[in-house]
Amino acid sequence: MKHATYDKYPEVRIAGWENQAWSGWQAIQQALKTRLADAGKTVVVIDCYPGVRLEELREQLIDKLGPALLINAEAARLSENHLHDLLAQNLTDDRVFGVLSCHQLDEFFCPDRLDALRHEVDQAQGLVVVYGPGAALVHEGDILVYADLARWEIQQRFRTGELGNWGASNESEDVLRRYKRAFFIEWRVFDRHKTPLLKRADFLLDTNAADSPAMVSGEALRHGLQQTTQQPFRVVPFFDPGVWGGQWMKDKFDLDPAKPNYAWCFDCVPEENSLLLRFGDVRIEIPSQDLVLLYPRPLLGEKVHSRFGAEFPIRFDFLDTVGGQNLSFQVHPLTEYIQQHFGMHYTQDESYYMLEAEPGAEVYLGTRTGIDPQEMLDDLASAQRGEKAFDDEKFVNRFPARKHDHFLIPAGTVHCSGSGAMVLEISATPYIFTFKLWDWGRLGLDGLPRPVHLEHGAQVIDWQRDTAWVTEHLVNHFEPVADGDGWREERTGLHEREFIETRRHWFSKPVVHHTRGGVNVLNLVEGSEALVDSPTDAFEPFIVHYAETFIIPAAVGEYRISPYGSAAGQQLATMKAWVRG
Structure with a gap:
């Protein structure tokens, strides 16, 4: 479809x-x-x-x-x-x-x-x-x-x-x-x-x-x-090709067919995305960061603002490898490392939620039990020098990836998505801080070697994240939380080291949510379209479509999501994220 x-x-x-x-x-x-x-x-x-x-x-x-x-x-x-x-x-x-x-x-x-x-x-x-x-x-x-x-x-x-x-x-x-x-x-x-x-x-x-x-x-x-700040809204997504990019977004989002692929979509990164305001016949495009800078309290909520200041700490983006290649094998810095080396006060914890996965799709996550860390680092260094390919089968776990799986990736965990996957990445916002460890011997689209930061990565890999630990703590931790007439809620993580809480709601009838004083970010991960409205008519009804990310400002409070239009009577699902209190 x-x-x-x-x-x-x-x-x-x-x-x-x-x-x-x-x-x-x-x-x-x-x-x-x-x-x-x-x-x-x-x-x-x-x-x-x-x-x-x-x-x-x-x-x-x-x-x-x-x-x-x-x-x-x-x-x-x-x-x-x-x-x-x-x-x-x-x-x-x-x-x-x-x-x-x-x-x-x-x-x-x-x-x-x-x-x-x-x-x-x-x-x-x-x-x-x-x-x-x-x-x-x-x-x-x-x-x-x-x-x-x-x-x-x-x-x-x-x-x-x-x-x-x-x-x-x-x-x-x-x-x-x-x-x-x-x-x-x-x-x-x-x-x-x-x-x-x-x-x-x-x-x-x-x-x-x-x-x-x-x-x-x-x-x-x-x-x-x-x-x-008083209603649901979306920021303007942008799409970009990449050396590993796939074809899923091009087809599903009706993107330029002349482009070779699309690797990324920033679907909710207010620090980077634009916000479009329509005044009659005039459309004004501004950095969505302007909203964060001017009205952080009603947008983020008091607790989130007190912790992060005028920064939007939750990021939703897409990584498309359907018909493409593996992402770079990578790791994100631990909190103290990012503070001491780059002046950032929090790090990029993240997760992969699988919007789609082809047969045989995999996620690389954590090191194999019993490996020698120095041997793996030496093997990565040899690969980076061009002497050999990195022996990922020897050192890294691979987990089958299926539609609606959720893989948690706290900082320090080596990881990447394999080919054949459409990933909704839910993460903390400082996205630039990725230490590539191995890039499968590729050049970038600019014809230059893609930057590898093995010297940084070696300092932050958590070697305790081995096969048994990752399987127990990071793969598909769905827990029933609540249910009602036509809906059920599941807790999906993230890991206790990560400040983002995520919940999945399956629903065929209206389900009521509440911001509880903190900004909510959601994506419609199943179903063609849904209606977001206010039980008290506090804002105009808002329609969202499949795979669209939308923001519910903290000031909204109570809101309701219902199947809508062609999705009436179907089972839909949203993924919701917020900052834990």
Whole structure:
């Protein structure tokens, strides 16, 4: 059955603010000119996320406003060499891993040059426009516009060679190194900078599509985000090919058939995904992280916010090896290792829930009982040097993988999915921290060897996770919890070392859930479609389709999920995750 009902562009419709959003440069110009009419001396600040096309912004908007004084805030930025020296400890020499930055944006600017720009603004008359990343460091703005950009779009611009890192002329540098600098430094610093700006911005400018901008008033944006925390919603999934990628998502989600495969889908990773807000005829795309940064408490709940801050700690994504190859053989760092080496305060515990599995599909999980750890490490090192293939049959357990199986993978457990599987990966969010131990001798799609981090992995493998331990603790731990008319609930994990609780609900009739003060993330793992509604009509009914991941903010409280449409009378299933109290 082809499930082409999967919505690749889910939107949150915001009612009552239709006249507060504009699309196209001409409408945006007019909206700002209306605001500027008869204003006397006015300072317009257009602060930007790194990667915004400043030339397009200047030519299509700023020049049309006719400023008496125009200042690019980047004139006060430190030189490329100065920035490199400042950031060297965070950048490291590694191709993939850096250290999370605690810098503030003003550290990247020359104080004397900032003061000189501020003096120019003070002395000017008429309309003054200050623009560029860090523009609000020059002046707080009589009118503040924030030009935003989704991280996935930034990555596409990295890949085409259009974009280097902020303050660096490195458009031709290895994409992984540019991504590393963005992940560990730029996005952290600019998220800190933009959060207070978004709380007071007069306008948000969506710059994701070239020559096709959209803008919304700050008041309407904040109202829209607040509304989003009171209802179920989805973020915008993105799909990516990979050397091991499969064909299942291409068929089931009606993706571009010209692509060779699809390996990943980030179906719920708010730090990376976009959020689409619909204001009448205007669609605004923002990083979904903006919602987390501005309204973490109603979204996450008090306990989750107190523990994680403005970070969304649960990740749902897809790994497709149907018609593809094995994932890389890998391990994730222990908590103390990720804290001490990378500055992250929690690690990537995870699990594999099997949405689909072909006959013969397997999951590699844990080491075989009785092996010599050093012998396995030596064998991996020989494989990495190209001397031989890693003898996985000798050292690693393989478990048959069937539809609806659930494999738990606490950090420190060696693992990978074999070919022929469609995995719903439920995990903690810091997904970049994967130590590849062996990649089956493959090159990446870029023709380069894929990074292997055996030296890191050797430090974190838990050798007690052997055949007997893994079988007892990590494979298909389904426990009945509750049942009612037409439904039953099962606890499926995760392991006690993991902070995420997961439950599976089978249902042919409505079943009531409750957030209990913490954010819930769910996926419809069986059945064509379901209806999510409020027993008290607190939010508009929300339809989800097979394999779609959706978020229930903590503030929602009670909600109900029912078979819907073509699924009426059928048995459906959801997988639900939340942070344990």
